[in-house]
Amino acid sequence: MNTDARSLVRAGLWDNNAVFGQMLSLCPTMALTTSATNGFGMGMATLAVLTVSNLLVATLRGVITAEVRIPAYVLIIATVVTVVDLSINAWMHELYKVLGLFLPLIVVNCLILGRAESFASKVSVWPALVDGLAMGVGFTLALTVIGAVREVIGSGTLFADASLLFGRAFEVIELTLFSDYPGTLMAILPPGGFLAVGFLLAGKRLIDGRLQSPESAPAAAPACHSV
Amino acid sequence: MSGWLSSLRNTGVHALVLGGFSMAAAALLAGTNLLTADEIRQREAEDLQASLGQVIPASLHDQSLLANMLSIRDGAGTDVNVYRAVKEGAVSAVAFEVAERGYAGEIRLILGIGRDGRILGVRTVRHNETPGLGDKIEAAKNDWITRFNGLSLDDPPEDQWKVKKDGGRFDQFSGATITPRAVVAAIRKGLLFFGAHQERMLAPMPTETRP
Numbered sequence: 001m002n003t004d005a006r007s008l009v010r011a012g013l014w015d016n017n018a019v020f021g022q023m024l025s026l027c028p029t030m031a032l033t034t035s036a037t038n039g040f041g042m043g044m045a046t047l048a049v050l051t052v053s054n055l056l057v058a059t060l061r062g063v064i065t066a067e068v069r070i071p072a073y074v075l076i077i078a079t080v081v082t083v084v085d086l087s088i089n090a091w092m093h094e095l096y097k098v099l100g101l102f103l104p105l106i107v108v109n110c111l112i113l114g115r116a117e118s119f120a121s122k123v124s125v126w127p128a129l130v131d132g133l134a135m136g137v138g139f140t141l142a143l144t145v146i147g148a149v150r151e152v153i154g155s156g157t158l159f160a161d162a163s164l165l166f167g168r169a170f171e172v173i174e175l176t177l178f179s180d181y182p183g184t185l186m187a188i189l190p191p192g193g194f195l196a197v198g199f200l201l202a203g204k205r206l207i208d209g210r211l212q213s214p215e216s217a218p219a220a221a222p223a224c225h226s227v
Numbered sequence: 228m229s230g231w232l233s234s235l236r237n238t239g240v241h242a243l244v245l246g247g248f249s250m251a252a253a254a255l256l257a258g259t260n261l262l263t264a265d266e267i268r269q270r271e272a273e274d275l276q277a278s279l280g281q282v283i284p285a286s287l288h289d290q291s292l293l294a295n296m297l298s299i300r301d302g303a304g305t306d307v308n309v310y311r312a313v314k315e316g317a318v319s320a321v322a323f324e325v326a327e328r329g330y331a332g333e334i335r336l337i338l339g340i341g342r343d344g345r346i347l348g349v350r351t352v353r354h355n356e357t358p359g360l361g362d363k364i365e366a367a368k369n370d371w372i373t374r375f376n377g378l379s380l381d382d383p384p385e386d387q388w389k390v391k392k393d394g395g396r397f398d399q400f401s402g403a404t405i406t407p408r409a410v411v412a413a414i415r416k417g418l419l420f421f422g423a424h425q426e427r428m429l430a431p432m433p434t435e436t437r438p
Contacts, residue, residue, distance in 0.1 A: 078252075082259070
């Protein structure tokens with residue numbers, strides 16, 4: 001297993017990206033990417049949980065016996081999620097009003113259990129930390145991009161309500177791209193989520209294919225990434 | 228002797244590991260709860276105060292809207308928290324939550340009613356309706372919800388408290404009938420609840436209210 005920071009970051013952000021590489025966590029992806037702001041918020045919450053859970057699993061990997069590892073991981077993840085949930089409710093209440101319903105669902109986000117089982121439990125603390133951060137940032141970027149595509153097509157805005165989430169200073173990034181836009185309902189509804197993910201995934205595969213064989217461009221089908 | 232004994236010992240080790248984890252998790256959660264409970268309660272009180280403030284004008288009360296809460300059991304047997312706006316010792320208005328099943332789950336509204344039984348304001352507190360169709364019941368997205376202001380159970384008459392499609396007075400939105408139907412039904416239910424309990428709700432406050 002490759003554990004140097006460079007390849008971990010590359011894997012998390014692009015090659016083995018949670019959504020576009022591993023095709024994991026599609027449920028929160030569909031539910032929370034109706035706007036770029038919501039996608040970003042959910043991504044950040046997942047990033048926090050994933051990093052802490054990776055850290056704990058790697059630190060405790062000597063103590064957790066193989067037979068009880070899955071319940072132990074689930075317990076760790078559920079605890080971290082609850083701590084994050086309570087903290088956001090108490091200290092970032094505006095964010096909580098947007099994400100509140102979805103935060104507890106991070107417990108069953110297969111990305112987090114997947115990283116604990118397939119990576120963090122086999123490596124030392126440092127690579128686990130880097131992997132958690134890289135995977136989390138990659139997930140956040142994926143959700144923000146999908147959210148941006150759906151929001152622009154669906155409502156004609158970009159980063160609407162960002163100031164509710166991050167404070168008044170962020171009003172400058174709230175864009176209305178087309179005024180008087182009637183809206184495309186389908187982009188906001190779940191089918192729009194599947195379409196957006198599908199087109200973005202196709203785009204990524206296309207780029208991957210170009211990168212792999214620059215001279216004979218689309219000939220080689222890009223390999224399916226797995227852990 | 229060894230077979231079952233060693234497997235018993237193994238099981239014991241696993242149990243200890245899981246038990247230890249559970250205890251550590253419980254301690255961590257209890258600690259976090261202790262740290263955040265006050266803060267969360269305060270944030271929730273602020274939220275409630277803000278939504279009450281939207282349906283009861285500030286000119287109608289000189290005490291905190293949260294200070295004079297009354298719990299009244301409705302027809303279905305659930306306790307409803309009725310918040311009373313008190314000005315110069317008299318109840319000038321009340322506000323409480325009403326709920327009705329919408330297109331996707333429960334729609335919760337907060338309803339402010341004046342002494343005379345007329346609606347001061349309605350706001351959607353929580354809903355799960357389709358974005359772009361049913362979410363026009365949010366005041367931030369559409370002014371539809373404000374057209375109930377000033378109405379009462381006699382104006383329009385009770386049997387007119389329906390959407391137009393069902394022979395009533397209220398507009399539905401294009402493409403969404405179930406959501407406005409639920410909202411109208413919830414408000415009507417709230418007005419009936421007010422009618423049934425208004426004596427208790429509007430009873431004069433005890434002359435000496437100690438803080």
